[in-house]
Amino acid sequence: MPFKATAMKAGLMSCHDCGKLLKTRETVKNEVLTCPRCNAEIHFRKPHSLTRVWALIITSILLFIPANLLPIMRVNFLGTMESSTIMDGIVYFFHEDEYFIGLIIFTASVLVPTFKIIGMIIILLSIHFKWKRGLRHKIAMFRFIEFIGRWSMLDIFVIALMSTLVSFGGFTSTIAAPAVTYFSAVVVCTMSAALTFDSRLLWDAN
Known part of the structure; x- marks a missing residue:
């Protein structure tokens, strides 16, 4: 309707x-x-909202690639350095039967950013092509994107916590790897896109 x-x-x-x-x-x-x-x-309406959101979403997509391909954490154990990506960490927890932790990290680090990017693209395309169906559902999706944005930093929090706590007499140390920077930038860009977007534009396109 x-x-x-x-x-x-x-x-x-x-x-x-x-x-x-x-x-x-x-x-x-x-x-x-x-x-x-x-x-x-x-x-x-917020000035240049669509242009800014498109720029932020495209930037998020470009940054999301190295965020997943590059190592996000390095563990030094007795002089041996091991690097792991986001997926390496998720696979490790599943292999150790820590399904709950692995599922949380997978959701926060992979599913949530992917959902936010795809969701915002759908909303932007709806405005561009003036798709009139499902406006209420798209508004609900946008509100959900705003709500879950803060939880994307869970993986960074886990690394920061491990860097502080995982130290056994100097034999083991955990440090952040380059992917942390890219992943943090993805989170900032997607959150900024949600804050910059003017949801009333959906109704204007109707």
Whole structure:
């Protein structure tokens, strides 16, 4: 069922900072409107939202490749250095029958970033091609993407914890490897994409 009534069509806009709903008025060229409550600039929609989100998502895809291919952790045991990727760590936990830990890391490090990237691409394509079906489901998916974004850093937290705790008399040490930087950048980009995206654009495309 199409939804045609929007606040913009009714002449209303909301402040992105404080959420105050404002009645629009005629403006002159290049005039900047400000919120009477918080004095922030106000717009019907976040400026250049789609362009910025596309840039962040494409960057996330490019960074996600080395994040999974390069080693994310190095363990030095009695002078022998061993490197492992994200998948190496997941396979290790499954081999050790630590299915719960392996599943958590697999979900947080692989499934969640992949879901966020694919989900945002679907939403962006829906706006570009003006797909009118399933708008409620896409909004629900976007809200879920916003919610789970913070859990993507779980793998980094595990490495930081191991680096602090795994030290047996100086015989063993754990250090972060290059993939940590790429993976952290993926998380930042996907979270920034969710914050930059203006979900009201879905209804505008209807």
